[in-house]
Amino acid sequence: MIIRFWLLDINYDLVGGIPEIRLWGIDDKGKRVVILERNFRPYVYILPINEQFLKKITEEIDKLRNKYKILEIDVAEKKYFGKILKVLKVTLLNPRNVPRFREDLSKIRGIKEVLEADIRFYMRYMIDNDIYPSAWHDVEVEEVSNKNRWDVDHVYIAKKTPIFVSYENPPDLRIFAFDIECYNVLGEPNPLRDPVIIIATLNKNKEIKIFQARDKDDEELIKNFIKDIKEYDPDIIVGYNSNRFDWPYLRERTKHLKIRLDVSRAGGQPTQSVYGHFSIVGRANIDLFDFAEEINEVKVKTLENIADYLGVKKKNERVLIEGAFIYEYWDKLEKRKILVEYSKDDVESTYGLAEKFLPFAIQLSNIVGLPLDQVGSASVGYRVEWHLMRQAYKFNELIPNRIERPYETYKGAIVLKPKPGIHKNVAVLDFSSMYPNIMIQKNISPDTYVPPYEKIDESKVYIAPEVGHRFLKNPPGFYKKILERLLKARKEIRNKMKKLDPSNIEYRILDERQKALKIIANATYGYCGWSNARWYKREIAEATTAWGRKLIKDTINFAKKIGLEIIYGDTDSIFAYYDKEKIEKLIKYVEKDLGFDIKIDKVYKKVFFTEAKKRYCGLLEDGRIDVVGLEAVRGDWTDLAKEVQEKVIEIILTKENPYDAVEYVRHIIKDFKEGKIPLYKLIIWKSLTKHISEYAVETAHVAAAKQLIQMGYKISKGEKIGFVVCKGGGEKLSSKSKPYILIKDQSEIDEEYYINKQIIPAALRILSYFGIREDNFISTERQSSLLDFFQ
DNA sequence: GCCTTGAAGTTACCG
DNA sequence: ACCGGTAACTTCAAGGCG
Numbered sequence: 155m156i157i158r159f160w161l162l163d164i165n166y167d168l169v170g171g172i173p174e175i176r177l178w179g180i181d182d183k184g185k186r187v188v189i190l191e192r193n194f195r196p197y198v199y200i201l202p203i204n205e206q207f208l209k210k211i212t213e214e215i216d217k218l219r220n221k222y223k224i225l226e227i228d229v230a231e232k233k234y235f236g237k238i239l240k241v242l243k244v245t246l247l248n249p250r251n252v253p254r255f256r257e258d259l260s261k262i263r264g265i266k267e268v269l270e271a272d273i274r275f276y277m278r279y280m281i282d283n284d285i286y287p288s289a290w291h292d293v294e295v296e297e298v299s300n301k302n303r304w305d306v307d308h309v310y311i312a313k314k315t316p317i318f319v320s321y322e323n324p325p326d327l328r329i330f331a332f333d334i335e336c337y338n339v340l341g342e343p344n345p346l347r348d349p350v351i352i353i354a355t356l357n358k359n360k361e362i363k364i365f366q367a368r369d370k371d372d373e374e375l376i377k378n379f380i381k382d383i384k385e386y387d388p389d390i391i392v393g394y395n396s397n398r399f400d401w402p403y404l405r406e407r408t409k410h411l412k413i414r415l416d417v418s419r420a421g422g423q424p425t426q427s428v429y430g431h432f433s434i435v436g437r438a439n440i441d442l443f444d445f446a447e448e449i450n451e452v453k454v455k456t457l458e459n460i461a462d463y464l465g466v467k468k469k470n471e472r473v474l475i476e477g478a479f480i481y482e483y484w485d486k487l488e489k490r491k492i493l494v495e496y497s498k499d500d501v502e503s504t505y506g507l508a509e510k511f512l513p514f515a516i517q518l519s520n521i522v523g524l525p526l527d528q529v530g531s532a533s534v535g536y537r538v539e540w541h542l543m544r545q546a547y548k549f550n551e552l553i554p555n556r557i558e559r560p561y562e563t564y565k566g567a568i569v570l571k572p573k574p575g576i577h578k579n580v581a582v583l584d585f586s587s588m589y590p591n592i593m594i595q596k597n598i599s600p601d602t603y604v605p606p607y608e609k610i611d612e613s614k615v616y617i618a619p620e621v622g623h624r625f626l627k628n629p630p631g632f633y634k635k636i637l638e639r640l641l642k643a644r645k646e647i648r649n650k651m652k653k654l655d656p657s658n659i660e661y662r663i664l665d666e667r668q669k670a671l672k673i674i675a676n677a678t679y680g681y682c683g684w685s686n687a688r689w690y691k692r693e694i695a696e697a698t699t700a701w702g703r704k705l706i707k708d709t710i711n712f713a714k715k716i717g718l719e720i721i722y723g724d725t726d727s728i729f730a731y732y733d734k735e736k737i738e739k740l741i742k743y744v745e746k747d748l749g750f751d752i753k754i755d756k757v758y759k760k761v762f763f764t765e766a767k768k769r770y771c772g773l774l775e776d777g778r779i780d781v782v783g784l785e786a787v788r789g790d791w792t793d794l795a796k797e798v799q800e801k802v803i804e805i806i807l808t809k810e811n812p813y814d815a816v817e818y819v820r821h822i823i824k825d826f827k828e829g830k831i832p833l834y835k836l837i838i839w840k841s842l843t844k845h846i847s848e849y850a851v852e853t854a855h856v857a858a859a860k861q862l863i864q865m866g867y868k869i870s871k872g873e874k875i876g877f878v879v880c881k882g883g884g885e886k887l888s889s890k891s892k893p894y895i896l897i898k899d900q901s902e903i904d905e906e907y908y909i910n911k912q913i914i915p916a917a918l919r920i921l922s923y924f925g926i927r928e929d930n931f932i933s934t935e936r937q938s939s940l941l942d943f944f945q
Numbered sequence: 946g947c948c949t950t951g952a953a954g955t956t957a958c959c960g
Numbered sequence: 961a962c963c964g965g966t967a968a969c970t971t972c973a974a975g976g977c978g
Contacts, residue, residue, distance in 0.1 A: 532961090533961045533962080534962050535961060536961075536962095537962095538962070564963090564964080566963065566965055567963095567965070568965090676960095681963085682963085683963050683964085684962045684963075686962090699963085724959065724960060725965090727960075766967060766968090767959085767966060768959045768960085768965080768966055769959090769966090769967070782958090782959070784958095787957095788957060789956090790956060790958095840956065840957090841956070843955080849954085849955090850953085850955090850972095851955075853956090887969095888971080
């Protein structure tokens with residue numbers, strides 16, 4: 155019998171000493187299925203110092219046959235950085251023996267490297283058989299009894315290897331969102347002491363359930379939660395920050411209470427796995443925070459902020475409770491209702507985020523080949539790498555080992571000095587996917603790289619400007635093939651989309667897919683320069699940026715030649731006055747002479763630069779305002795300062811009247827002095843980028859974090875600290891900062907700081923170009939004198 | 946001993 | 961836990977100053 159199924163999750167276990175891979179999925183009739191594959195075996199490659207050693211190594215390994223249950227020792231022909239060579243392929247019975255086997259190999263003489271010994275077994279299986287997570291496959295199977303009583307409709311044994319069918323039309327997945335609240339009177343909740351007080355769940359049928367503890371007794375609550383999961387039997391479980399908080403807390407708590415957190419489809423508990431995520435066998439456990447993290451527009455990435463930004467749930471339409479005070483709402487019975495509402499709002503927001511993020515996550519998982527539950531928690535570098543590893547197998551290329559190397563720097567892109575002032579009618583030209591296209595055009599790849607000591611005819615290589623790195627023109631390199639495939643796939647999808655209605659579900663899926671393709675293509679250059687990368691090669695990254703610099707310089711020179719004035723440029727963009735004919739000429743030049751795609755990304759009616767690079771603002775033709783790099787888009791300035799700057803920018807770009815802007819700023823300062831600005835607009839948010847003890851200087855946010863720690867909060871690396879600047883405490887900012895949650899009275903705040911170090915600098919950043927100085931905001935002299943100043 | 950200055954440390958941005 | 965380039969702020973210590 156042949157069935158069609160969509161691969162949701164994959165794991166393996168040993169059954170009678172034999173590895174059994176389990177493919178968990180949904181079939182085309184909507185049944186939950188698991189397919190057992192018992193015929194796949196782990197293996198490693200052994201690269202000899204030279205071919206003469208092959209025989210000797212084989213003999214030595216043969217002695218280990220029984221110890222490691224070695225099944226086969228074969229000679230295989232593989233490519234390693236493009237060179238064909240003979241390696242040994244040693245197949246074992248048990249994946250768990252691989253690490254020790256590898257260690258023993260280090261004692262054998264004649265072995266240069268052991269390769270691909272660190273590829274996880276089920277990943278190996280998918281790669282070798284061209285099986286993709288989050289996609290449909292056909293497989294010949296035979297049904298067997300569900301003797302372990304797993305939560306599936308059918309258990310099958312694979313008769314043949316599944317065959318990939320399509321990534322389109324994902325099945326109707328059962329999504330389940332949850333959110334827990336814990337008792338926390340002493341700061342951070344402690345699972346050995348503090349109960350879970352509320353768990354809210356929401357499934358695709360829009361059923362919200364609220365489980366509450368009986369005062370401080372959470373045993374039944376947790377049991378009911380587990381029962382709820384089992385009853386609904388979700389395919390996907392989503393939470394917000396659940397890998398860092400909810401699951402570890404529940405694991406600890408249930409261990410303490412001696413309850414089994416039995417939520418998987420195979421009767422097991424969530425277990426911590428690769429990239430710090432929690433794996434739930436047979437389902438995809440997804441922490442939506444991983445995807446929220448990539449939304450740069452939202453600076454403080456709390457659930458309510460992200461949900462608000464994405465229009466999932468507006469902040470003014472929900473209950474907001476400061477996390478630290480949850481216990482109060484539990485203790486005071488009359489306030490409990492509010493806490494219940496709060497957790498309802500949270501779980502609804504979480505579910506809403508899942509609807510926003512899952513289509514992208516599914517496509518990304520499919521493209522890079524990582525299971526859906528892992529793709530979010532894997533960093534960009536690993537996502538790119540898994541994508542490369544899959545392709546490597548197809549090209550018969552060996553996967554290099556990850557090695558520790560010293561950190562090296564190299565020169566990057568060019569940023570032009572902007573021409574300060576307001577410019578009208580400016581076009582922004584962008585190279586499309588500049589780095590990927592450079593790598594394609596110049597065949598930049600680890601396997602085409604020609605080291606300096608190698609003699610070669612100059613006509614056979616591309617030579618990078620400035621740095622002189624050489625790359626073979628032929629054959630096409632590893633990166634070239636991969637990037638071409640990615641860009642081509644993206645182009646095809648975008649063409650397909652043009653024929654579809656944007657409201658169509660299919661359109662949405664294709665759009666998410668093309669986004670994922672773009673992200674992976676663009677990150678591949680950065681990956682090459684990542685010292686942890688398997689395919690790291692500084693020369694590749696270095697040559698790519700060198701060609702990039704040449705490309706933009708050539709473009710600028712041509713622009714100058716035809717009399718097109720360039721106002722600014724950064725890496726792969728050029729700002730020029732919008733002279734239609736000349737711009738078209740320039741675009742043609744780039745296409746014909748340089749062989750790259752460049753297009754008008756946008757046209758500014760007005761754009762304003764100061765002396766600084768990477769900071770500007772512009773008025774678009776449709777009336778929208780772009781702010782780039784300036785304080786208004788930075789997360790470490792107060793909302794107060796950001797709003798001031800935004801408004802100043804608006805006045806400058808629309809009215810072009812600095813006098814109006816000064817007037818406005820003076821008005822804000824007045825409001826502020828009268829206490830009309832709410833406290834939240836005075837909070838400064840800064841991340842702790844390292845452990846608190848590692849800081850060399852006492853900064854304001856470190857000082858604030860220390861106060862929180864003293865109060866019993868657990869503050870970890872990566873967390874955002876919100877603090878305000880208070881009066882007294884001395885000169886240093888660090889001695890005046892205080893976590894905002896500790897502020898009882900707004901009179902504590904240091905007015906002077908907010909005026910002189912927030913409002914005024916943010917305004918002056920724009921206005922000083924027009925001759926405005928600090929005292930224009932503060933002096934009591936009449937506005938008319940200012941007016942005189944401009945005349 | 947106080948003030949100035951600049952290097953170093955730090956964060957968050959751009960592309 | 962992808963890269964380098966950049967701005968801007970604060971802290972801290974050295975240097976100026978008879």
